[in-house]
Amino acid sequence: MVKKFIKSMSLALALVLAFSLAGCGKNNVVSDEDSLKTPEQQIEENKKITDEQVDLVQFDTVPAGAEVAFIETSMGDITVALYPEHAPKAVENFIALAKSGYYTGLKFHRVVNNYMLQSGDPTGTGTGGESSFKDESGNKVGFEQEYSLNLWNFKGAVGMAPSGDGTNGSQFYIIQNSVVEEETLSKMQEAAFPQKVIDKYKEVGGAPWLDGKNTVFGYIIEGMDVIDEIAAVEVDANRAPVEDVIITNITIEKY
Template sequence: MTRLFGRFLAAAFVVLAFALPAAAQTKQEAENMLYLDTAYGRVVIKLRPDLAPKHVARIKELTRTGFYNGVPFHRVIAGFMAQTGDPTGTGTGGSGQKLAAEFSSTPFTRGVVGMARASSPDSADSQFFIMFDSTPSLNGQYTVVGQVVSGMEFVDKIKKGSGASGTVSNPDKIVKMQVAADAK
């Protein structure tokens, strides 16, 4: 009986040893995932703090305050990207906190999430964009903060703008954005 109990304890220890790191990893993954809900469905974005720790921290901070809820996709260019993050909807607003560039060698391909900025590399604030397609001219010029891991079909449905600027009249909006670790 003692031998059987000893084997049971050993097996339980092995299971626990593997389960705890997996649970910690799942929590860490949830801390670096965003749920961006649109009228079409949920877009899941895996954040990349390994590439842009300050930008990722700021996006999570703003998300947790509800900053992005109801914010329009004010600039959407077919075959290029959908931009949001300006509560004024004009493309000139933000949170009021500029961030220094955190450029990387990660290419701007379909589903990549990057930080919008003005002409200064150190002018990113709260606005970000999701790529519809690859655009090599952005590589090394804008900060990559994440990658859409599911729901890209919902990004594709976002109302497109007109003209070269992609300004959208009566734009689609972010219904709700939350850090996955906080989701209920």
């Protein structure tokens, strides 16, 4: 079932991702003009992106003193590098929620082996959760996507899980897929993904069909074995673990 889902998504990559990624630069800005372009026009824009414009920061050494998220779970501990310079709102939101204790006691409500884990919903249903941001009236509000040529959905990526654009709240996912199929890699070539990115996906795996759709704001630097163990647990028909896997605490620490 999961393989069929991934395959069907990969068939749409050339159109969906080209449409979403065009216009994304180091400043994470997608203009209204870009959003009105046809998929064919977007692919032409993607062709202008060079490997020199892409810095795969997820594979750089984390600088000493940088803030990281230390996630304690009922199955082990995970350390996440954060990228405020590339996804400032998402990182600010995650840190604020973590420091407030929002995530403590929440479960991984969705686990799909060879794809991803998802958490951050107090209802445990995948339909709840709020951001740390408020409007002028003090009401909680979602926030927009942040795209960067420097952050991708490689295995180990941590990203926001919204219900639509502008609806980022508290839910987040962790990519666990270790193999990107040749068919998907071929579609990425057609969509004019940077070759550096395609090569890295082939090397480490990931979920490229999420690129240009969801905000990546972190990357697992320790505890990927824990992620793989969680991904392998027994799940029910709704892809929820039969035995709850819980986030017992998240602290923000200096690396």
